[in-house]
Amino acid sequence: MPQKNNLSENLKKLSQVAEWFEKQEDIDIEEALKKVKEAVGVIKESKKRLKEIENEFREVRKELEENKEEAEKG
Secondary structure, eight states, rough: OOOOHHHHHHHHHHHHHHHHHOOSSSOHHHHHHHHHHHHHHHHHHHHHHHHHHHHHHHHHHHHHHHHHHHHHOO
C-alpha cells in the first residue's frame, strides 16, 4: 500500500508553491498554471486526509465511549 503524504508534507509543498509566486518578478503563465494545478492537487489530497483523520478520531471516541459504558455496567 503506498504511503499517503502527511499533512506536514502537504503544507511544505503548498508553502513552496506560494514562495515560488512571491519570488517571481515576471510570472511565466505556463509555469504558474502548473504550480496552481499542483497546489490544487495537494489541497484536495489534504482535504481527503483530514476527512480520514476525522473518521479515525470518531472511531476512537466511539470505542472509548463503549469501553466506559462497559466499565460502568461491570
